Amino acid sequence: MTFRTTLDLIFKSHRFLPNYKCATEKNLLAVIGGLSSDTSFHLMEILGLYKIPQLTYGSFTIDETKIVEIPSVYRMVPNENLQYMGIIWLLQHFRWTWVGLFVVDDNSGEQFLKILEPLIFRHGICSAFTKRIPKGNLMEDLINQFYDSSDIHISFPDSKASTVIMYGESLRILRLRTFMHSQDSGNTKNPLFGKVWIVTTQTDFILTGGTRGWDFQMFQGAILFAIHTKEVQGFREFLQNIKPTRTERDGFLQNFWEQAFDCSFPDPGMPVMDDDTCTGEEKPESLPAGLFEMHMTGHSYSIYNAVYALGHALHAMDFAGSKHKSKAVSNSVKHQSLQPWQLHHFLQGISFNNSAGETISFNDQWEISGGFDIMNLVTFPNNSFQRIKVGSVAPHVADRKGITISENKIVWHRYFNEVVPLSVCNEYCHPGHEKKGKEGEQFCCYDCAPCPDGKISNQTDMEDCFKCPEDQYPSKNRSQCNPKIIKFLSYEEPLGKGLASVTASFSFTTTLVFATFIKHKDTPIVKANNRDLTYILLVSLLLCFLSSLLFIGQPGNVTCLLRQPTFGIIFSVAVSCMLAKTTIVSLAFMATKPGSRVKKWVGKKVSYSIAVCCSLVQLCFCTVWLSTFPPFPDLDMHSVNEEIIVQCNEGSVTMFYCVLCYMGLLAISSFIVAFLARKLPDSFNEAKFITFSMLAFCSVWLSFVPTYLSTRGKGMVAVEIFSILTSSAVLLGCMFFPKCYIILLRPELNSREQIMRRQH
Numbered sequence: 001m002t003f004r005t006t007l008d009l010i011f012k013s014h015r016f017l018p019n020y021k022c023a024t025e026k027n028l029l030a031v032i033g034g035l036s037s038d039t040s041f042h043l044m045e046i047l048g049l050y051k052i053p054q055l056t057y058g059s060f061t062i063d064e065t066k067i068v069e070i071p072s073v074y075r076m077v078p079n080e081n082l083q084y085m086g087i088i089w090l091l092q093h094f095r096w097t098w099v100g101l102f103v104v105d106d107n108s109g110e111q112f113l114k115i116l117e118p119l120i121f122r123h124g125i126c127s128a129f130t131k132r133i134p135k136g137n138l139m140e141d142l143i144n145q146f147y148d149s150s151d152i153h154i155s156f157p158d159s160k161a162s163t164v165i166m167y168g169e170s171l172r173i174l175r176l177r178t179f180m181h182s183q184d185s186g187n188t189k190n191p192l193f194g195k196v197w198i199v200t201t202q203t204d205f206i207l208t209g210g211t212r213g214w215d216f217q218m219f220q221g222a223i224l225f226a227i228h229t230k231e232v233q234g235f236r237e238f239l240q241n242i243k244p245t246r247t248e249r250d251g252f253l254q255n256f257w258e259q260a261f262d263c264s265f266p267d268p269g270m271p272v273m274d275d276d277t278c279t280g281e282e283k284p285e286s287l288p289a290g291l292f293e294m295h296m297t298g299h300s301y302s303i304y305n306a307v308y309a310l311g312h313a314l315h316a317m318d319f320a321g322s323k324h325k326s327k328a329v330s331n332s333v334k335h336q337s338l339q340p341w342q343l344h345h346f347l348q349g350i351s352f353n354n355s356a357g358e359t360i361s362f363n364d365q366w367e368i369s370g371g372f373d374i375m376n377l378v379t380f381p382n383n384s385f386q387r388i389k390v391g392s393v394a395p396h397v398a399d400r401k402g403i404t405i406s407e408n409k410i411v412w413h414r415y416f417n418e419v420v421p422l423s424v425c426n427e428y429c430h431p432g433h434e435k436k437g438k439e440g441e442q443f444c445c446y447d448c449a450p451c452p453d454g455k456i457s458n459q460t461d462m463e464d465c466f467k468c469p470e471d472q473y474p475s476k477n478r479s480q481c482n483p484k485i486i487k488f489l490s491y492e493e494p495l496g497k498g499l500a501s502v503t504a505s506f507s508f509t510t511t512l513v514f515a516t517f518i519k520h521k522d523t524p525i526v527k528a529n530n531r532d533l534t535y536i537l538l539v540s541l542l543l544c545f546l547s548s549l550l551f552i553g554q555p556g557n558v559t560c561l562l563r564q565p566t567f568g569i570i571f572s573v574a575v576s577c578m579l580a581k582t583t584i585v586s587l588a589f590m591a592t593k594p595g596s597r598v599k600k601w602v603g604k605k606v607s608y609s610i611a612v613c614c615s616l617v618q619l620c621f622c623t624v625w626l627s628t629f630p631p632f633p634d635l636d637m638h639s640v641n642e643e644i645i646v647q648c649n650e651g652s653v654t655m656f657y658c659v660l661c662y663m664g665l666l667a668i669s670s671f672i673v674a675f676l677a678r679k680l681p682d683s684f685n686e687a688k689f690i691t692f693s694m695l696a697f698c699s700v701w702l703s704f705v706p707t708y709l710s711t712r713g714k715g716m717v718a719v720e721i722f723s724i725l726t727s728s729a730v731l732l733g734c735m736f737f738p739k740c741y742i743i744l745l746r747p748e749l750n751s752r753e754q755i756m757r758r759q760h
Contacts, residue, residue, distance in 0.1 A: 126444035194415030227298025693734035
């Protein structure tokens with residue numbers, strides 16, 4: 001019928017003679033139509049042969065190759081690809097990842113699936129099912145196909161797919177609705193109910209004719225894509241003045257009038273038999289919105305722009321032709337000489353502002369640049385419905401910013417209790433979990449697994465958990481990152497206060513001992529075993545105690561630089577003094593033997609030389625350390641999960657252990673010499689005390705190494721301070737408390753006679 005009607009338009013005559021035209025017949029310059037893709041394609045096949053411009057106002061899929069093959073087609077609707085992206089952005093906006101597809105089983109439906117299915121897959125959305133609506137010419141054929149074919153049955157194989165994308169032209173979708181209605185009218189338990197229908201621009205819900213009494217409640221809350229429209233001034237008044245008697249050449253108006261107002265026009269000359277006669281004075285604005293809308297719809301807006309585009313093109317062509325022709329030529333002659341193919345040049349370059357204030361022009365693909373409106377279908381108990389604009393899809397935007405949605409305006413199906421529907425294969429993975437795919441199923445179906453240790457997920461449905469920044473740590477439920485607390489051994493905390501107090505106590509005690517020895521410097525017990533070395537030892541022990549304070553407080557450049565070298569040098573001086581004392585005792589005993597040549601080695605110079613030389617070796621180690629890889633402040637982000645440890649990086653671990661090992665070598669040497677000299681007869685022989693003190697000293701530092709390596713953070717600092725205080729206290733106690741006991745409590749024993757008597 002489309003072919004027949006198209007040929008009739010081109011070769012209009014009393015008789016149908018294709019390819020023959022009467023001389024007095026006017027040329028057909030352009031055609032506006034049609035709404036359906038089949039009608040448009042059939043028109044293209046005929047009109048393209050004669051290069052007659054065709055302005056289509058229906059939105060349908062079309063291959064790029066067909067555009068090249070049929071250059072006479074101008075589309076008054078936006079590019080169809082924008083509608084595809086609008087559907088994707090809509091699904092992403094509501095996070096609907098598990099959707100069903102209903103399409104008409106024809107070429108346009110296959111083309112729709114060919115484009116949409118890969119597109120939704122690339123954007124993380126899965127197709128729960130695909131149902132094809134059979135293409136039937138008659139209603140009976142359609143219903144018979146449904147009943148006779150077991151694999152084409154209107155059902156939802158997956159009830160979790162609450163969102164269904166519906167593609168097809170109006171009449172075929174309405175046939176689908178007929179079958180749904182015949183199955184279970186009004187039954188809300190039917191799986192066809194409680195769905196969000198996303199309807200493309202190809203489908204338009206109408207209530208005329210036989211559809212007037214149908215129940216559209218299942219489509220409550222449907223999301224409709226519509227061609228962008230803007231209200232044209234005077235359009236409503238134009239509709240109000242329409243009368244079927246004033247449009248004799250419009251063969252469709254009377255038919256519409258009878259269907260809309262449920263009446264009939266009487267035949268001429270026949271008497272009126274009932275009250276259902278149309279008077280022609282009925283008011284279109286009294287009709288429900290679903291039956292007749294008083295505002296301009298998208299398709300109407302496209303037709304309106306098409307008419308004016310042709311008008312502007314004809315005007316431009318007429319103006320261009322008048323420059324080359326005599327003004328005496330009548331308009332009728334000019335119009336009769338116009339050829340359809342001449343109109344293409346002017347249509348392609350047309351650009352004008354319509355009465356709604358929008359610029360109308362064609363792009364390089366001969367289509368109008370524009371967007372889509374997103375409508376919400378609201379149904380009423382009287383089976384009427386209304387479309388409410390809730391958003392739009394803007395052109396020339398490549399991401400989700402191209403879509404705007406006003407969720408508060410959307411009225412969902414009552415099945416969802418006014419809550420935004422979910423349409424997912426399974427529940428969302430909550431923060432603290434990541435998605436794990438199920439074997440043999442689509443990627444939208446997955447399990448939720450807790451994030452592994454050290455990782456979090458702070459959003460729902462995250463593909464993978466991720467690590468927190470170095471200065472943060474995962475919360476217990478692994479849903480967020482908490483800032484780490486900066487930690488160091490400070491004076492404000494109990495441990496720092498305790499260690500500082502102990503340091504002060506030992507330092508004060510050492511000072512008292514030193515003062516006691518100064519006060520009683522001329523007594524035999526102080527003079528014995530080299531009084532000067534004793535003073536040096538006491539001063540070094542005092543500095544050992546005080547050096548522990550360098551380890552308390554926030555590490556800085558100076559404190560990190562001084563900590564370990566100061567500790568190593570001072571302790572080496574103290575242990576070197578112990579070694580010198582023990583060595584002098586051994587040499588003194590050997591010098592008492594007759595004929596011994598050791599007498600010349602007994603003296604203060606030898607003891608000083610031992611102490612200084614042994615200390616200088618440690619000083620050389622520390623000098624090399626500080627000049628090559630000196631210690632520096634550092635942040636340890638990883639040792640303790642919830643803390644950032646401010647510590648001193650030793651710079652060169654090798655040099656640090658060299659300092660410790662040399663100090664240990666001195667202590668072992670002192671222990672060995674003292675152990676061998678412990679029973680030598682001498683006045684106030686200190687070898688026994690040195691033996692015990694060196695044994696305790698070595699035990700402390702041997703246990704220090706594994707303990708130091710096994711702790712982290714301020715625990716390492718506390719272990720080193722404890723080792724410094726303990727080893728220093730051992731030396732102080734073993735070497736000086738016995739002498740202080742005699743000096744202060746048993747002064748009668750601090751005499752030469754008593755010493756000689758005890759020695760005897």
